[in-house]
Amino acid sequence: GGTPVPVTTLAPGELTHRFPQIVPGGKAVVYTSHKGLTGFDFATIRIQSLVDGKTKTLQDGGTSGRVVKTPRGNYYFLYVTRNALYAAPFDIDRLEVAGSSVPIVENVGMGPAGAAEMDISQDGTLIYRSAGGELLTVKWMDSSGKIEPLLSKAGIYGRPALSPDG
Numbered sequence: 001g002g003t004p005v006p007v008t009t010l011a012p013g014e015l016t017h018r019f020p021q022i023v024p025g026g027k028a029v030v031y032t033s034h035k036g037l038t039g040f041d042f043a044t045i046r047i048q049s050l051v052d053g054k055t056k057t058l059q060d061g062g063t064s065g066r067v068v069k070t071p072r073g074n075y076y077f078l079y080v081t082r083n084a085l086y087a088a089p090f091d092i093d094r095l096e097v098a099g100s101s102v103p104i105v106e107n108v109g110m111g112p113a114g115a116a117e118m119d120i121s122q123d124g125t126l127i128y129r130s131a132g133g134e135l136l137t138v139k140w141m142d143s144s145g146k147i148e149p150l151l152s153k154a155g156i157y158g159r160p161a162l163s164p165d166g
Helices: none
Strands: 016-022 028-034 044-049 055-060 063-069 075-081 084-091 102-105 118-120 126-129 138-141 147-149
Touching (some): 028 063, 044 063, 055 075
Antiparallel strands (some): 016 028, 028 044, 075 084, 084 102, 118 126, 138 147
């Protein structure tokens, strides 16, 4: 309830804030900040505390940032750049990256507005659209890293999303 209010405010030179995600626990929002309307490999991913309003940069060069909690209770910061999905350990209490990023999936599709064509369930299952070509494939990747096709036929797919129950 209540009157909607802006959570983020554009800084000088910024044109857009996109792809918000509330982090597990609900105390912050991750979003993509960009000075252009294309070229999201050069965007910045920020996190803003919903408690005190402070903002930190998590990644220069990337889009579609997410913070996920694994079934084992660990947190990771995920983002996409140059069609690869990267993961880095994340400190949920300090709201900051706590280690180096490593690529975990190559060839992730990107939408025309800069969104990574992927989603992640609460149990760590990843769904994504492969990049390239007109006909595309949709694949599952479970929390152990096993990848398998979701749909048997290539087609024109976009904006995959998982239901809350995965």
